[in-house]
Amino acid sequence: MEADFAPVGEGIELLDTGMTGQRELNAVYLLLGDEPTLVETAPAADAPVVLGALGRRGIGPEDLAHLVVTHIHLDHAGGAGVLLDRFLRADVWVHERGAPHLEDPARLVSSTARTYGEDRMLAFFGSPEPVDPVRIHTVIDADVIPLGGRALEVLYTPGHASHHVALADTATGVVFTGEAIGSHLPWVDVYRPALPPPEVDVDLALRSIDRIRLRATGLMTSHFGPVADAAEGCERAAARIRAWSETVRRLSADTDDVDRIAEALWEQAAAEHLQDAGVPIEPTRYDVSARPPPLSPAEPGARPRRTRRGRAGTPCGTPAPRPRGAPLARGCRRPRTTGGACIPRPRRRGSALVAGTRAPPGTGVGRRAPMPPR
Numbered sequence: 001m002e003a004d005f006a007p008v009g010e011g012i013e014l015l016d017t018g019m020t021g022q023r024e025l026n027a028v029y030l031l032l033g034d035e036p037t038l039v040e041t042a043p044a045a046d047a048p049v050v051l052g053a054l055g056r057r058g059i060g061p062e063d064l065a066h067l068v069v070t071h072i073h074l075d076h077a078g079g080a081g082v083l084l085d086r087f088l089r090a091d092v093w094v095h096e097r098g099a100p101h102l103e104d105p106a107r108l109v110s111s112t113a114r115t116y117g118e119d120r121m122l123a124f125f126g127s128p129e130p131v132d133p134v135r136i137h138t139v140i141d142a143d144v145i146p147l148g149g150r151a152l153e154v155l156y157t158p159g160h161a162s163h164h165v166a167l168a169d170t171a172t173g174v175v176f177t178g179e180a181i182g183s184h185l186p187w188v189d190v191y192r193p194a195l196p197p198p199e200v201d202v203d204l205a206l207r208s209i210d211r212i213r214l215r216a217t218g219l220m221t222s223h224f225g226p227v228a229d230a231a232e233g234c235e236r237a238a239a240r241i242r243a244w245s246e247t248v249r250r251l252s253a254d255t256d257d258v259d260r261i262a263e264a265l266w267e268q269a270a271a272e273h274l275q276d277a278g279v280p281i282e283p284t285r286y287d288v289s290a291r292p293p294p295l296s297p298a299e300p301g302a303r304p305r306r307t308r309r310g311r312a313g314t315p316c317g318t319p320a321p322r323p324r325g326a327p328l329a330r331g332c333r334r335p336r337t338t339g340g341a342c343i344p345r346p347r348r349r350g351s352a353l354v355a356g357t358r359a360p361p362g363t364g365v366g367r368r369a370p371m372p373p374r
């Protein structure tokens with residue numbers, strides 16, 4: 001699937017990477033200037049699309065200066081290693097908790113495979129290449145990433161993931177939100193929470209959205225595209241998270257029947273979609289876990305293999321936080337050898353959603369304890 005960058009702001013261009021064969025699902029942004037920069041990399045499977053678009057845009061192997069990722073889930077940073085192999089002068093910037101998983105993506109891959117099934121994960125996202133630690137800059141809240149003539153201010157925005165950051169562009173005031181506000185489906189103007197296991201924290205997610213709302217003149221979402229009215233977008237995204245959280249809280253007070261809770265969220269998602277868009281929800285349009293893997297380009301005519309149904313609707317896999325006692329230096333380039341664990345949290349008896357649960361598209365619900373009440 002070929003695509004090109006298109007202007008979406010002052011010195012900002014968007015590439016629809018066509019992830020999983022779908023349009024308006026995954027965005028990569030190019031910041032123009034003295035030091036051309038990509039915000040997000042797309043998954044490794046989409047690297048040919050990104051490389052092709054950069055080439056046609058005139059960004060040669062010596063030109064790209066930076067990759068900046070909001071978090072290390074495969075759809076946001078999985079292509080980093082492949083892109084760095086092509087752009088030899090570029091570095092990658094990531095929150096300190098995410099850095100170990102760029103260096104050694106094995107545990108992240110393993111975690112993602114548990115969510116989607118290995119076949120589906122590989123078909124949709126590909127395999128990330130490890131990133132040489134000397135090419136990694138780690139950041140924390142309030143750091144400023146200089147890009148030559150413009151900069152990105154780091155806003156630590158946990159909730160979707162413990163290492164998630166949003167990035168405020170000093171030149172325009174827009175904020176690259178990653179998945180901090182969830183997703184916005186532009187073709188129907190519907191907001192959807194993105195709350196994947198195992199790190200989701202609803203209260204933190206709402207606080208993060210508040211931070212973005214106070215800072216942003218506009219939103220640049222990864223799934224998908226610009227939202228001009230930042231305040232309205234943040235308010236609608238937060239309201240949806242609250243509504244889904246309330247549903248889980250209310251039902252989990254009465255039942256441990258995970259299927260019942262999941263079914264209620266499916267119905268809620270469908271009703272919200274119909275209310276907002278005026279048309280029925282299309283689960284296979286957005287929900288990666290609702291579709292079989294695509295045909296492999298390497299195997300013309302191959303039939304999709306059957307895989308177990310995944311549970312997370314958004315294309316994410318989440319490692320556990322980096323262990324305490326292994327801090328990363330701010331903005332450092334020093335080699336690091338220890339990676340954060342990616343071990344699923346033990347399921348509390350009678351309180352957690354279980355494997356095999358069908359989750360509403362985009363919820364990521366399926367293997368986690370019910371969301372805490374607000």
Ligand SMILES: [Zn+2]
Pocket residue numbers: 071073076160161179315316317
């Ligand atoms: Zn994610």
